[in-house]
Amino acid sequence: MAEVVLHELVKTYPGGTARATDEVSLEVADGEFMVLLGPSGCGKTTLLRMVAGLETPDAGQIVIGGRDVTYLEPRRRNLSMVFQSYAVFPNKKVADNIGFGLRVHGVPADEVRKKVEWAAELLQLTPYLDRYPAKLSGGQRQRVAVARAIVMDADVLLMDEPLSNLDALLRLSFRAELKKLVNEIGVTTLYVTHDQVEALSLGDRVAVMREGRIAQCGDPVAVYTDPADEFVGGFLGSPPMNFLTGAVTEDGERIDLGGQTLPVPRALESFRGRHLRLGIRPESISLDLDGDGLRCEVQVFEPLGSSTLLTTSCAGRCSKCRRRRVSAPSPARCCVWACRRSSAGGTTPTRSSAWR
Ligand code: ATP
Secondary structure, three states: OOOEEEEEEEEOOOOOOOOOEEEEEEEEOOOOEEEEEOOOOOOHHHHHHHHHOOOOOOEEEEEEOOEEOOOOOHHHOOEEEEOOOOOOOOOOOHHHHHHHHHHHOOOOHHHHHHHHHHHHHHOOOHHHOOOOHHHOOHHHHHHHHHHHHHOOOOOEEEEEOOOOOOOHHHHHHHHHHHHHHHHHHOOEEEEEEOOHHHHHHHOOEEEEEEOOEEEEEEOHHHHHHOOOOHHHHHHOOOOOOEEEEEEEOOOOOEEEOOOOEEEOOHHHHHHOOOEEEEEEOHHHOOOOOOOOOOOEEEEEEEEOOOOEEEEEEEOOEEEEEEEOOOOOOOOOOEEEEEEEEOOOOOEEEEEEEEEO
């Protein structure tokens, strides 16, 4: 079993004012593909580097396969790592690049050859085994880096933005290849990215990080459809979730959005008299000329081929709305954060809920 258990990991860099990771706890099951997702500087790479043994935590514990490795040197953790830069040796042919780690570990030449052929086959590199990296495309070079990592039979595969140097089209095809490959070999994987589409498409689970902490961890669909807070709701999705502030009227019948009101769905009846933040996905807004909804003014109309994007002015706020067919109304799904008044007079979200 190669489950990874992180327990309250704290890391502050010398001279740093804030914690790069702030008591982060996370359990990655054996064979699971866990994505660490978040904006630049939220601590994803620091977390990965602590698992790899390239950074030492100030506090906390790292357990891999039941073994406490918190202070163990990197080469004794049985991990493989793939970095953003392809990190292949330019003066070695593809076959020698892939087999490098095995040879360093004294694996017999015959076994090295078999493993190199196996990995090359999986990553469609067989025709290139005799080439030097300079004669490969970026995508092929990154496949060499991945092949070199998987031949090592590591307990855990760590990947830090491995697709970010590839162009958009290559990224798309390599993403699918990577997913298939990791499924096939079933290795426990920790994968860092700031690309939410990549995270949702690859992860068995996604841990969304913010300012050194995990804001939410769950399966991709759950994190997308039921975000724990406004940060997660706003970070996932393109165009991002729309946010509106309002209050359920004292009679519990309507939500007042500052001049305009909406009928209150049954799920929100208990919220009477309370302030709310409404989080509405662009694809969840229906357009209905006769309905009892918000009056919006369409400001920009962008046909995108498979869908249409509308920029609207709604309750004084600019909102995005994505529809497949502009005229087809459907019930809206919203995420709602109930707010209580803070002493400063503003509102603070207290819990989330959703309705259909
Ligand atoms: P990115 O997506 O931009 O790589 P990240 O989420 O991986 O960001 P980290 O690289 O882990 O974030 O950085 C977390 C915080 O720690 C940031 O504030 C960063 O400036 C700081 N930091 C990272 N490495 C160092 C270092 N070697 N010395 C000092 N501060 C560092």
